[in-house]
Every structure is written in C-alpha cells, then in structure tokens.
Amino acid sequence: MVEQAFAEMGYESHRDRELSTVRGKVKVDVFAVKQNTPIPTVVLCECKHWTKPVEQSVVYGFRSICADVGAHFGLVISKAGFQSGAQATRESTNIHLLDFDGFQETFFNEWREGIFMKFAQMSGALTPIAFNQFVNKDPVLDAKLLGVNPFSKYEMFFGERSFRAYFIEHGGLPVQVTDPRGDPRSSERISIATFRQYFEVASQGFTDACKHFDIKLLRQAD
DSSP states (O other): OHHHHHHHTTOEEEEEEEEEETTEEEEEEEEEEEOSSSSOEEEEEEEEOOSSOBOHHHHHHHHHHHHHHTOSEEEEEESSOBOHHHHHHHTTSSEEEEOHHHHHHHHHHHHHHHHHHHHHHHHHHHHHHHHTTTTTOOHHHHHHTTTOOHHHHTTTTSSTTSHHHHHTSOOOSOEEEEOOSSOTTOOOEEEEOSHHHHHHHHHHHHHHHHHHHTOHHHHHHO
C-alpha cells in the first residue's frame, strides 16, 4: 500500500529496492523518487508489519542507510508502534516514525493532488464519449453510445459529483453516484464512502469504458 500510494502521488516508486551504500548493498521496502521537481525528492521507507514495537536499533540502522544514499527523508511505518528509545534515535534527523494512519494523514494532500492529475487524464480521454453527439459525430462511436447517457453514467468524471468536487473543492463524503463500471447502459446508484473507494471505482469504470468503446486514446491515458 505504501509503494502504491507514492506511485499515485506521482513518484517513481519501487518495492524491495536494492541500493548501493558505502557499507555495501542494502534493500529497502520502498524507494520513491519524485522527478518533476527542481531537485528530485528521494524517499526511503521501511514498513514493519510486526506484532511488536520497532526497536531503537532498527531506526538507527535505517538512519545510516538514508544518510549514505542521500535520501531527503526516511519513513519507518510500524503496525505496532515504537519502543521509547526509537523515538529518541530519530530526533534531529530526517527520519519520521509513523503508523499507517499517520502516513495517510501526513501525505493525504499530496496524494489527492496526484490522484487529481490521474482523474484529469481519464476525464480528458472520456471527452470523445461525452461530446461525440455535439462535436465529432463518429458513426461507429455513435452506434456504441446508443442507449447510453454518458453524462449520467460517467458523472464521476463530469458534472456536480465529479472528481473535481472532492479532490479540489473538498466536497463531503459519502456521496451517491451512478456506478461507472460494467454495462454503459446500466444506471445503478452506489454509495461512495472514502476517497480511496471513489478513485478505485472510477478507475475500474474507466477501464470498462476503454474496453466497451474501443477508443485507443482511452487506453493510452489509463
């Protein structure tokens, strides 16, 4: 989930990445780099899905790795918390100790911005479907759209309940929307409770639209 979150934020992210340091080769759970900044931001993560708190020695060793590879900051994400000495070890360093909820809260705004860009790409790719009757009038696409109301079926991409209302304008959830997945002629309403669910449902709907309407532009934007 951590590697996936960084990828969705626009980072180039890798799981179980082997790195070279002055002490030899080491492996980190997640290696992420944001390239579209004046100075690329390098992040290392250790994800400890343990039943016991992370001890001081783990943080100390990870601190050395981050320093050796020149990481801008490092994250140790623990399921069971940290021993008291671990917190003292990371003081005055670029290491941050978090549980998964803390990780999500810390990076939520950056994640939302990254997801917005993905939505913008998907929405742009769906534009020929939504506006074919007004602009292109592609007869093949027109036939596929028979019985389909694209502004209703794909309202998560267009209209008042679109991604813009929730990822830019901070609209409240839960929300009732038309399910964009499956048959384009279906108009089943579903309830969306979280931002993650909103994105996953919309992404699957986008993939289904790619297959049904067979538009190359859609596949390229996915």
